[in-house]
Amino acid sequence: MDTRTPLPFEVAAGSVVGREHARAGRxxxxxWCVRGSEHGVALVVADGCGSQACSELGAQLGVRGVAQAALTRLAEDGRVDEAGFLPGLxxxxxxxLSELRGELGRDTLGDFLFTVVGAVVTPSHTLVFSAGDGVWSLNGDVHTLGPFPNNAPPYLAYALIRGDDTSFVTRALVPTADVHALLLGTxxxxDLAKLGAASLPSSEETVGPLSRFWTEDRYFENPDALRRRLAMLNRESVRADFDARRLVRTPGLLPDDTTMVVLRRRVGRA
Structure with a gap:
């Protein structure tokens, strides 16, 4: 997806399948989705419910739907600092989701169980919101959402399936002038945030802190750099132990699917 923005920010994004999902062939x-217009930028990550047959479909449709709906509201003079913005979104x-259920001609609501961590950045204000678990960080202050009881996050689609009063929750609403670095993650x-001192499976290099994803230029210079870094962290290493006459396997570091979108202010621009 296009990660260019009309605001004085640059964006990097990437996703990798988790070690356990790869082992199971899932x-x-x-x-993730990043979309911009003359009114602002919408950034969204989502994690589909693992027990559903086509949850990756729901997550992909979900991030696109949330991002586009946010931009549509901005185009209709909606303001993220108004109380009605998130309920309307x-x-x-x-x-x-209800229309998609009708268009697809089958009961797809179970596939639409996905968490959301999102942000809408406008020239005046930046709104961070969520529905379910995940991670968000603003200017280096990292927040983990969840886990929830029985590993059951409040999926937004529960409002359609069970009539639950699930909603988007505001996590931050700040002047955009105060935003220097923003991370949204599933x-x-x-898990990645806890691995700073761990070594990569194939080398002695350490993983390092989450902050490297918004402080290191390489992730913004190459649109595939962040995904490649996540893939490197999760690449199984195999080496020969000649004395023991066996192969030694070191598994990837990320057990679960891992996705992030990172936004940072361009150097030299207000």
Whole structure:
């Protein structure tokens, strides 16, 4: 996806299938989306419910739906600092999911169980919100959402399936002038955040802190650099132990699908 923005920010994003999902032959059930317009930028990550047959479909449709609905609201003079913005965005997304159920001609609501961590950045204000678990960080202050009881996050689609009063929750609302670095991640990023001192499977290099994803230029210079870094962290290493006459396997570091979108202010621009 296009990660260019009309605001004085640059964006990097990437996703990798988790070690356990790869072993089971399952797809990556995470998704991300970045979309911009003259009114602002919407950034969204989602994690599909692992027990559903096509949760990766729901996550992919979900991030696109949330991002586009947010930009549509901005185009209609919606303001992220107004009390009605998030409730209205919730209704837009639920309406989309209900329409998709009818268009697809089968009961797809179970596939639409996905968590959301999102942000809408406008020239005046930046809103960070969520529905379910994940990770978000603003200017280096990292917050983990969840886990929830019985590993059951409040999926937004529960409002359609069970009538639950699930909603988007505001995590931060700040002047955009105060935003220097923003990270949105699925719950796999919570595992990654604990691995700073760990070594990569194939070398003695350490993983390092999450902050490297918004402080190191390489992730913004190459659109595939962040994904490649996540893939390197999760690449199994195999070496020969000649004395023991056996192969030694070192598994990847990330057990769960791991996805992040990182936004930082461009150097030299206000």
């Amino acid at each position: 797809n990556n059930q995470d998704a 919730r209704e837009d997304v639920l309406c989309l 719950d796999g990023v919570a």
